[in-house]
Amino acid sequence: MAKVKVAMDWLAGCAGCEMSVLDMDERLVQLLEKIELTSTPITDLKHPPKEGVTVGILSGTVNNTVNVEVAKEMRERCKILVALGDCAVFGGVMTMRNFCDMNEALKRAYVETESTVEGTIPSSEELAKPIKACPVKDIAKVDVFLPGCPPSADAIHYVLSELVQGRIPVLTGENLKYD
Amino acid sequence: MDKMVNLRMNGRQIRARAGQTVLEAAKAAGIDIPSLCHHPAITPHGACRICLVEIERQRTLQPACTFPVAEGMKVETESPKVIEERKFVLQLLFSERNHYCMFCEMSGDCELQALAYRYGMDQWMYQNSYPKIPVDGTRKYFIMDHNRCILCRRCIRACSELAANNTLGVKFRGAKTMVSADMDAPFGESTCVACGTCLQVCPTGSLVDRKSAYTGRNAQVDRTKSVCLFCSVGCGTEIVTRAGRVLRVEGEWEEHNRGVLCVAGRFEPVYDTRARIKTPLLKKNGERVPVTWDEAFDVIAQRLKNTKGTKVGAWTTCKTLNLTMSELVAVFQGKIGAEVGVLEPTLDELELPVGGSLSELVSSDCILVIGADPLSDHRVLGYHIKQARMKGAQLILVTEKANETSRFADQSFLPDELPKAIKICQNSVSPFVVYGGGTTKKDAEKLAGLKRKAHFVPLFPATNGYHAKVLGLQSGMNKSPLDIVYLLLEDVIPSEEVVQRAQSAKFLVVHASYHGPITQSADVVLPSLLWYEQEGSTYNLEGKKVPVRKAVPLPDGMIPESEVFAQLAARL
Numbered sequence: 001m002a003k004v005k006v007a008m009d010w011l012a013g014c015a016g017c018e019m020s021v022l023d024m025d026e027r028l029v030q031l032l033e034k035i036e037l038t039s040t041p042i043t044d045l046k047h048p049p050k051e052g053v054t055v056g057i058l059s060g061t062v063n064n065t066v067n068v069e070v071a072k073e074m075r076e077r078c079k080i081l082v083a084l085g086d087c088a089v090f091g092g093v094m095t096m097r098n099f100c101d102m103n104e105a106l107k108r109a110y111v112e113t114e115s116t117v118e119g120t121i122p123s124s125e126e127l128a129k130p131i132k133a134c135p136v137k138d139i140a141k142v143d144v145f146l147p148g149c150p151p152s153a154d155a156i157h158y159v160l161s162e163l164v165q166g167r168i169p170v171l172t173g174e175n176l177k178y179d
Numbered sequence: 180m181d182k183m184v185n186l187r188m189n190g191r192q193i194r195a196r197a198g199q200t201v202l203e204a205a206k207a208a209g210i211d212i213p214s215l216c217h218h219p220a221i222t223p224h225g226a227c228r229i230c231l232v233e234i235e236r237q238r239t240l241q242p243a244c245t246f247p248v249a250e251g252m253k254v255e256t257e258s259p260k261v262i263e264e265r266k267f268v269l270q271l272l273f274s275e276r277n278h279y280c281m282f283c284e285m286s287g288d289c290e291l292q293a294l295a296y297r298y299g300m301d302q303w304m305y306q307n308s309y310p311k312i313p314v315d316g317t318r319k320y321f322i323m324d325h326n327r328c329i330l331c332r333r334c335i336r337a338c339s340e341l342a343a344n345n346t347l348g349v350k351f352r353g354a355k356t357m358v359s360a361d362m363d364a365p366f367g368e369s370t371c372v373a374c375g376t377c378l379q380v381c382p383t384g385s386l387v388d389r390k391s392a393y394t395g396r397n398a399q400v401d402r403t404k405s406v407c408l409f410c411s412v413g414c415g416t417e418i419v420t421r422a423g424r425v426l427r428v429e430g431e432w433e434e435h436n437r438g439v440l441c442v443a444g445r446f447e448p449v450y451d452t453r454a455r456i457k458t459p460l461l462k463k464n465g466e467r468v469p470v471t472w473d474e475a476f477d478v479i480a481q482r483l484k485n486t487k488g489t490k491v492g493a494w495t496t497c498k499t500l501n502l503t504m505s506e507l508v509a510v511f512q513g514k515i516g517a518e519v520g521v522l523e524p525t526l527d528e529l530e531l532p533v534g535g536s537l538s539e540l541v542s543s544d545c546i547l548v549i550g551a552d553p554l555s556d557h558r559v560l561g562y563h564i565k566q567a568r569m570k571g572a573q574l575i576l577v578t579e580k581a582n583e584t585s586r587f588a589d590q591s592f593l594p595d596e597l598p599k600a601i602k603i604c605q606n607s608v609s610p611f612v613v614y615g616g617g618t619t620k621k622d623a624e625k626l627a628g629l630k631r632k633a634h635f636v637p638l639f640p641a642t643n644g645y646h647a648k649v650l651g652l653q654s655g656m657n658k659s660p661l662d663i664v665y666l667l668l669e670d671v672i673p674s675e676e677v678v679q680r681a682q683s684a685k686f687l688v689v690h691a692s693y694h695g696p697i698t699q700s701a702d703v704v705l706p707s708l709l710w711y712e713q714e715g716s717t718y719n720l721e722g723k724k725v726p727v728r729k730a731v732p733l734p735d736g737m738i739p740e741s742e743v744f745a746q747l748a749a750r751l
Binding site: 083086089090091092093095096098099100134135137138142145146147149170171172176177178179 | 277281283286287299309
């Protein structure tokens with residue numbers, strides 16, 4: 001049987017979800033007998049292959065214009081999109097910014113920080129533009145939601161195992177946690 | 180006997196008392212209906228709609244917490260329609276304000292979160308509008324984060340029904356509704372009395388205790404049922420600890436105080452920063468140096484043996500537990516014939532009954548308070564008096580001058596006018612007499628006329644005054660010169676008069692928890708236990724003997740007071 005192709009990418013996140021993926025330890029090795037990880041943020045290839053994958057996994061909040069591109073590219077190239085972690089599912093810590101005005105937030109971060117001297121808000125054309133922080137589902141249709149900050153290795157293992165066997169996972173008990 | 184009705188719940192035939200709600204009937208039958216705004220100690224409200232159930236012949240789903248049972252009723256508590264509706268209600272609750280669990284203090288113990296888990300919520304259907312909502316940190320002991328509030332109104336009902344304080348309410352309407360104090364004052368500047376009852380009933384992370392925030396979840400802490408030792412009401416408590424440290428104190432729902440505590444029992448003790456006495460200290464060359472218990476005992480016993488019993492005096496605070504007080508009497512009075520007594524007044528001159536219960540007081544129609552100010556000194560009793568007043572009881576206050584309780588008195592009388600107050604009681608159905616330290620012997624004689632009609636509640640000026648009265652201990656220190664004075668203070672700060680009297684003795688032993696001016700002049704200092712380390716019993720204001728339990732292991736080298744007296748006795 002051909003291996004199931006899985007691609008991962010991250011948006012605005014802390015890499016905690018990726019740490020949790022690695023926390024699967026030897027179960028990750030067993031999983032790799034059934035899946036092929038085509039690309040991840042922590043391996044050489046970053047972009048999901050053009051020919052597409054079966055499962056796409058996104059962690060992090062859609063936080064700026066580049067995040068939107070990454071999310072859309074993943075959606076186009078995968079059959080089943082998994083939102084991994086509280087940021088991708090609900091919006092996460094980044095959405096705390098939404099409770100105030102964007103300029104207020106930028107000023108607080110780049111100018112008013114206690115350790116900053118003569119700070120300026122970055123404005124280079126090359127930089128992504130910040131947008132109102134939102135969960136992945138606001139940008140692209142999500143098929144599987146796996147909340148958690150981060151989700152436990154057990155929950156990630158459960159979700160991937162179910163997907164490999166052709167089932168859409170339903171989270172219950174310890175696998176469904178928001179913190 | 181109550182009338183019973185028969186109904187079917189989830190196809191099961193069950194019996195319930197007429198007048199019960201569907202939720203109560205389900206609980207009694209072991210059927211679990213989820214609830215959120217409901218709390219057993221307060222009136223059902225039906226605010227959150229999570230307990231919706233399907234009832235045959237009702238046009239829409241009905242909240243189980245407010246819907247009364249009826250003969251032949253058919254109820255479905257987990258039908259697909261009900262579950263779908265509950266999921267919808269949860270989605271609506273999460274769509275307002277800030278319910279991101281990952282940075283909430285309550286995550287893990289939150290009732291809203293538990294329901295979201297139960298109904299498998301793995302995403303939010305409705306976009307949060309990120310409203311700008313304030314946090315109120317103006318109160319000393321706990322904060323109100325409106326962002327986490329789901330407007331269940333448990334706090335509001337607890338404030339009005341349990342603390343009878345009516346500080347909390349809501350302002351604005353619809354999605355803009357907010358819990359507010361006194362029509363819109365910062366909580367810290369409001370009429371809030373910081374009893375913390377709202378904090379204890381909040382189902383989410385909206386009300387957060389400053390001291391115990393982020394110190395442990397329910398599964399990680401230990402809970403010890405005990406008694407508050409800070410006044411003679413003797414409220415039932417639950418001391419919450421982790422790794423030998425007290426995190427916070429909560430009110431025990433099953434005791435006479437019905438979950439309510441006051442600021443002096445719930446918060447202040449946890450904030451005590453006085454320097455603890457850790458070992459026995461002995462005065463050597465003008466300095467107090469740490470010594471072993473044995474050395475301290477030997478020095479005290481030697482002095483006691485060489486002194487005439489009549490030249491020795493031992494006084495204790497009434498705060499001590501039953502056994503400690505009895506042991507002190509047995510050793511100092513029984514063994515060496517010394518003078519013994521307590522520092523605080525014990526109402527020993529008043530020959531009036533005890534035993535009126537708080538639950539009966541709340542349904543009384545006339546409460547006479549004499550020689551006391553419950554709202555400053557015995558606050559939880561004060562809250563119960565206010566509860567009774569809200570139900571229609573009249574409060575008659577007999578006092579020399581106005582006090583905290585005056586504001587709520589329907590009529591106030593001077594002590595000379597006591598007969599008028601008594602007459603009002605005689606004309607009522609179930610009067611209560613609450614008498615405190617300001618009651619004179621003469622007043623008591625007049626009040627004795629109400630013995631057959633009224634319930635009596637004594638308000639001892641110190642915690643275990645009842646036991647001191649039973650033991651017949653004199654209150655106050657006598658004036659005759661003494662060679663040895665033994666003072667058991669625990670954590671009580673002695674009055675200036677006591678300090679002076681104690682200092683006049685040739686040899687002073689101070690048995691206390693904290694350093695203070697009095698320990699500076701002692702010849703021997705013995706460390707005593709704190710409120711959460713004590714084990715034994717005390718009496719509450721209903722005259723009931725209640726168990727006090729140790730919530731943490733004793734620190735190294737600490738010996739309980741009763742054990743200290745046993746050791747001393749063995750050396751005499």
